[in-house]
Each structure stands twice: as structure tokens, then as C-alpha cells.
Amino acid sequence: MTAQDDTQGGQEWPLWEVFVRSKAGLDHKHCGSLHATDARMAIQMARDVYTRRQEGSSIWVVRSDQIVASDPGEKAMYFDPAEDKVYRHPTFYVLPKAVDHM
Amino acid sequence: MQSSIELRRDPAVQYVLRIGDTCLILGQRLAEWCGHAPVLEEDIAMANMALDLVGQARALLTHAGHLDGQGLDEDRLAFLRDERDYCNLTLVELPRGDFAFTVVRNTMVATLLKLLWERLAVSADAELSGIAGKAVKEARYHQQHSADWVVRLGDGTAQSRARTEAAVARAWRYTPEMFDSDAVDDAAHASGLGPRWSELREPWLAEMTLVLQEAILPLPPASAFRSTGKFGRHSEHMGFLLTEMQYLQRAFPGAVW
Numbered sequence: 001m002t003a004q005d006d007t008q009g010g011q012e013w014p015l016w017e018v019f020v021r022s023k024a025g026l027d028h029k030h031c032g033s034l035h036a037t038d039a040r041m042a043i044q045m046a047r048d049v050y051t052r053r054q055e056g057s058s059i060w061v062v063r064s065d066q067i068v069a070s071d072p073g074e075k076a077m078y079f080d081p082a083e084d085k086v087y088r089h090p091t092f093y094v095l096p097k098a099v100d101h102m
Numbered sequence: 103m104q105s106s107i108e109l110r111r112d113p114a115v116q117y118v119l120r121i122g123d124t125c126l127i128l129g130q131r132l133a134e135w136c137g138h139a140p141v142l143e144e145d146i147a148m149a150n151m152a153l154d155l156v157g158q159a160r161a162l163l164t165h166a167g168h169l170d171g172q173g174l175d176e177d178r179l180a181f182l183r184d185e186r187d188y189c190n191l192t193l194v195e196l197p198r199g200d201f202a203f204t205v206v207r208n209t210m211v212a213t214l215l216k217l218l219w220e221r222l223a224v225s226a227d228a229e230l231s232g233i234a235g236k237a238v239k240e241a242r243y244h245q246q247h248s249a250d251w252v253v254r255l256g257d258g259t260a261q262s263r264a265r266t267e268a269a270v271a272r273a274w275r276y277t278p279e280m281f282d283s284d285a286v287d288d289a290a291h292a293s294g295l296g297p298r299w300s301e302l303r304e305p306w307l308a309e310m311t312l313v314l315q316e317a318i319l320p321l322p323p324a325s326a327f328r329s330t331g332k333f334g335r336h337s338e339h340m341g342f343l344l345t346e347m348q349y350l351q352r353a354f355p356g357a358v359w
Binding site for chain 1: 141142143144146147150243246247250254
């Protein structure tokens with residue numbers, strides 16, 4: 001232990017993104033973020049902060065800096081071209097009556 | 103001003119009150135952290151634990167009221183007794199201290215309560231057994247969460263280590279009281295209500311030793327000091343705590359919100 005250790009307290013703990021599954025069979029949904037020193041603490045903090053009102057049956061956490069996101073500046077190039085490609089939706093297929101409400 | 107109530111000196115009532123009051127008073131102390139914890143996430147975690155403890159106290163005080171048979175409800179038991187009629191461990195009434203003391207105390211008490219709830223799950227008293235089945239899950243989490251902090255702080259910086267070691271030394275003096283058994287325990291043992299608390303000493307010590315080893319903290323020597331809170335003889339801190347806790351119900355009897 002060094003004197004430097006004692007100065008670590010002044011630094012922010014890493015940020016974690018929290019995903020909660022409300023019940024078995026459903027997917028984990030992003031519900032927020034929190035600060036924690038490591039994965040074990042992050043899971044506990046997520047339990048205390050995000051599942052106090054029976055919201056969850058399972059929790060995932062991931063370091064925020066481990067998430068790779070698309071560049072907002074490339075939004076137009078990435079997503080606008082899909083606008084006029086309605087034929088990509090399956091609504092043009094005629095379904096047999098037996099599976100009507102698919 | 104609301105005057106105090108008196109309970110019959112029934113061993114089963116005393117036994118239930120020792121657990122209920124320990125939960126109630128630790129809940130009150132833990133709630134003092136609300137808005138003051140080192141980080142927001144832990145602030146919420148401690149408020150959750152305080153509310154769990156108050157919830158357990160509510161169930162137990164309600165049950166003690168039934169066993170007492172005078173029609174006293176949880177609120178009157180929680181807020182209208184005189185200091186000597188509270189049966190909580192002295193350890194839980196000590197001032198909240200610093201964060202190290204809080205997590206050390208929480209670990210010690212959660213470990214005790216967890217062991218107690220596990221035994222009470224098979225109590226001959228169906229109501230108590232039902233309360234235990236629910237509470238043991240909460241106590242397990244309290245123990246894990248608090249013990250994690252003891253390890254982080256004990257095996258942390260020079261500052262956190264010094265504070266945690268001091269906290270353990272201070273809290274440890276109050277452990278003999280936990281396992282002092284008396285006629286109340288004998289009666290509970292005989293009727294199948296619950297174990298003598300002295301039976302919990304070995305498993306408690308084993309679990310606490312593991313936590314302290316992981317935290318690289320020495321196991322404090324046994325203390326000759328005997329506190330007596332659960333027998334109704336409290337420390338100088340209890341009166342101040344009750345003054346604050348009871349104020350509202352004493353000044354405005356039956357107040358609800």
C-alpha cells in the first residue's frame with residue numbers, strides 16, 4: 001500500500017450500463033447506468049437501484065466504455081437509405097388463412 | 103403526550119422482541135445514512151436494507167403483540183415502550199459511526215440474523231416460521247453486501263484499513279451479548295419456538311472469521327465486557343435514539359400519513 005493508493009478515492013468509479021430482464025422468457029432491457037468499482041459491486045448496486053420494485057428476475061451489467069456505438073454523425077448514411085425500401089417488410093407476402101395472425 | 107405501554111413478562115414475547123427490536127433499532131440507525139452515504143448507489147442500498155429491517159420488525163412486533171394478548175399493535179410496541187422494555191442487542195443502538203463501522207456492524211448483525219432465520223424457519227410457531235422464510239432471503243443479501251464492503255475496505259487503502267480495523271475492534275466488544283443465553287432462550291428451546299442464541303455462536307464465528315480473513319483483518323481477542331441490551335439494560339445512546347424515534351407518536355398519538 002502506498003500513499004498514492006489513498007488518492008484514488010478522488011477519482012470517479014467506472015460507469016456501467018444496466019440491463020434487467022423482467023421475467024423469464026423476455027429479453028434484458030437497458031434501464032440505466034450506475035457507478036461501481038467492479039463487476040460484483042455493479043451487479044449488487046444494480047439490484048439495489050433498479051430492481052427495488054420487483055422489476056427484475058435477472059441482471060446484466062457491462063462497462064459503458066466496452067460498448068461500441070454507431071457514430072451519430074453517420075446516422076443519415078446508415079439509416080436513411082432504409083426509408084424507401086418498403087419491400088423489405090414481409091407485409092407483401094400473402095399468408096395462408098391458417099396462419100393469418102402471424 | 104402519549105403515556106408508555108407495559109408488556110407482560112412472557113418468555114415467548116421476550117424472545118420475539120429480542121429479534122424484532124434488534125431489526126427495528128438497526129433499521130433506525132441505518133436510516134440515518136439516507137442522503138449521507140458515500141455514493142448515491144450505496145445510499146439507496148442502505149435505505150433498502152433499513153426498510154427490509156423495519157419490515158421484519160413490523161412482522162415480529164405484530165406477532166409479539168398477538169402473543170402478549172393485550173391487543174397491542176406494531177406501532178404501539180415500536181413507539182410507546184420505555185427504554186427498559188426494548189430487547190435489542192446493544193450493538194445496534196450504538197451511533198452510526200463512519201462507513202467502516204456501519205458495514206462491520208451490518209455484517210455482524212446480518213450474519214447473526216441469517217443464522218437465526220434459518221433456524222426459525224422450522225419453528226413450532228407457524229407465524230414465526232413464515233416470517234423467517236421471507237426474512238432469511240433479505241438477511242442473506244444484507245450479509246453478502248455488507249461483507250463485500252468489509253473485504254474491500256479491509257483489503258483497501260491504508261486509510262480504509264485503519265478505519266475498518268478500528269471498527270471491528272469497537273464492535274467486537276458487543277459480541278458476547280449475542281450469545282448470552284438465559285431463561286428466555288431455555289423456554290424457546292423447550293417449546294420449539296427457536297434456538298438458544300448460544301447455539302449460534304460457533305457458526306457465527308466461523309462465518310465472521312472467513313470474512314475477516316478475506317479482508318486481511320485480525321480476529322479480535324475475546325472481550326470480558328458484557329453488554330446487556332437484550333435484557334433491557336441499554337447503553338447511554340439508547341435514550342437519544344428513542345427520543346428521536348418516538349417523538350412523533352408521543353406528540354401526536356396515532357398519527358398516520
